[in-house]
Amino acid sequence: MVFDYVIVGGGSGGATLAARLSEDPTVSVCLLEAGGSGKDLLIRVPAAVVAMLPGRPKINNWAFETTPQAGLNGRKGFQPRGKTLGGSSAINAMLYIRGHRSDYDHWAELGCEGWSFDEVLPYFKRSESNERGPDALHGGDGPLQVSEQQTPRPVSHAFVDACAESQVRRNDDFNGPEQEGAGHFQVTQFRNKARNGERCSAVAAYLHPVMDRKNLTVITGAHATAIKFARKRATGVSYRRKGADHTIAARREVILCGGAFNSPQLLMLSGVGPADELARHKIPLVHDLPGVGRNLQDHLDFILNWKSKDPDMFGLGVRGAINIVKGILQWRKNGTGLIATPYAESGAFLKSDPSLDRPDLQLHFIIAVVDDHGRKLHMGYGYSCHVCVLRPYSRGEVGLYDANPLSPPRIDPNYLADERDAALMLKGVKMVRRILEAPALAKYRDKEFYMAGVTSDADIMQHIRNRADTIYHPVGTCKMGIDDMAVVDPQLRVRGINGLRVVDASVMPTLVGGNTNAPTIMIAEKAADMIKAAV
Known part of the structure; x- marks a missing residue:
């Protein structure tokens, strides 16, 4: 089979790109995806992410592990990634966050011409159908439905109130003029009558509606094993x-x-x-490109948990089971209720120091006790608050264990290798504890998990090293740029190879200050224009 474009991976980047490139009926597009269709009920039901994210069993999830992390007391980290059309947008918390405008201006300063915030904003807007309508910063008629939450829990409102009591201002739009503050997240969730309350993954937004295009071929269950080359030109995929x-x-x-x-x-x-790296595994060298796999950045995250006597959240118990059954019936009826939740209903962007020009910490407030990515369960009810360092200094790498294309990649995020990350995480944990002890949460608060009575910096840091892990935002391993370690140029073309591009979160030269799904869709929107213009 021969196509004009062969896309490998049907996640947020691939689904968006396949839909946009196939808009031209004169070109043929083939999309290869190792996972399934992205139409499973577990994907469509927001709360069902709890069945997929833990990776036990591996449902729509690669469920990778890291190498042992020295900064985490030798523990292996868990790295869930979506294995389905829609990729990680099919198993995430649906949060629509772009990051800070300065993140993109920094890319431009690094030599990524065309990637400043003002230049990428049109692509964010083109992708977005915001429930609040279009304005200077938001789109109103894009494929991706960005919606208010269907039925946030009272405890989520109380968290925002607790932030206000802790001198954190309210913010009803984290993608607005200012990022700092506390509020409820907007989510990628359908709001039309037929699908109200369902997850709007990238594939549901972009690709499922156009699967009948005659010039578009989507092959699922297809695990890519090699790029084929004629000298230094990519010619196909095995x-x-x-x-x-x-x-x-x-x-x-x-x-x-x-x-x-x-x-x-x-x-x-x-x-x-x-x-x-290639010689170590006896892989014939096509092109020496030293930056491939380097520059790995990720948001390391620490969770503080509280038990609660209020059962109006997710939990294990008789009342919790009744709530879930009622929630399922309500969601099936009109798409609202407990089952429509993204779990992370509210959150905040904080400055660790008031003199900073942008937030350097992000909080996700969860209406359940989350422990080890949901892999450790606890009886009863409670809530959790994540805190992550938005722009880590630590850099890791992705490599190979062997030359078998079916083996997992070797993932070494090198968490907390830079002491500045550890110091900021410690400061963030202390800030979160103060918020969680504010009066607004008093009626929900019972007792603290793990950290009760822990007050010294040394003891808090030990807890961080024992329990911190990813909040699922790895980027940077095929970084865009103009320096010697860049893998792709600002047009996302692989340096030194013809006919080959990378269009996903790996091209980000630096990690954005926020969740990475919306930026990845933006990258694909912009890439589609660049690819069309190159013909």
């Missing part, structure tokens, strides 16, 4: 499906959209990457 190997050819371009782990892995498996 993949394995149902135990059989296949190869498809690309007339114009091969485009990798596998994310921060799978895209660099496939490049290295195909002979593009650091020469020493």
Whole structure:
């Protein structure tokens, strides 16, 4: 089979890109996805993420692990990533956050021409159908439905009140003129009558509505094993499906959209990457590109948990089971209620020091006790608050364990390698504890999990190293730029190779100050224009 464009990975980048490129009926597009259709009930039901995220069993989830992390007392971290059309937008908390405008201006300062905030804003707006309507910062008629939450719990309102009592101002739009403050997150969730309350993943927004296009071929269950080259031009992709190997050819371009782990892995498996890494695994060198897999950045996150006697949240118990049954019936009826929740209903962006020009900490307030990504369960009811360092100094890498394309990538985030990250995390945890002890949460507060009675910096830091882990925002491993370690140029073309691009979160040179799904969709929207203009 021969297509104009072959896209590898149907996540937020790949689904968006396939839909946009196939708008031209004169070009043919093939999308390869290792997972399934992205239409499962578990994906459509927001609260059902609790069945997929833990990775036990692996449902729509690669469920990767990191190497042992010295900064986390030698623990291996957990790295869930979506394995389905829609990618991680199918198993995330649906939060629509762009980051701070200065994040994109910084990309431009690093030499990524065309990527300043004012230049990427039109692509954010083009993707977005915001329930509040269009304005200077928001789109009103894009494919991605950005909505108010259906039925936030009272405890989530109380968290915002607790922030106000702690001198954190209210903010009803984290993607508005100012990011700092506390409020409720907007979510990628359908609000039309037919699908009200369902998750609006990238594939549900962009790709499912156009799957009948004659120039678009989507192959699921297809695990890409290698990029094919003619000298230094990408000519196609090999993949394995149902135990059989296949190869498809690309007339114009091969485009990798596998994310921060799978895209660099496939490049290295195909002979593009650091020469020493490839030699170690006896992979023939096609092009020595030392930045492939380097520059890994992620939001390390720490969770504070409180038990509560109020059962109006997710929990294990008789009342909790009754609530879930009632919630399912309500959601099936009109898309509202407990089952429509993103779990992280409210949150905040904080400055660790008032003199800072932008927030450096993000909080996610959860209407359940979250422990080890939901892999450790506790009886009763409670709530949790995550805190993460928005722009870590620590840098890690993605590599290979071996030359087997079915093996997982070697993931080393190198968490807390830079002491500045540890110091800021400690400060953030102390700030969160003060908020959670504010009067507004008194009626919900029972007792603190794990940290009760822990007051010294040394003891808090030990808890951080024992329990902190990712909040699922890995980026940077095929970074965009103009320096020697850049993997792609500002047009997202792989340096030194023709006919090959990367369009996903791996191209971010630095991590944005917020969740990464919306920025990845923006990157694909902008890439579509660049690819069309290159013909």
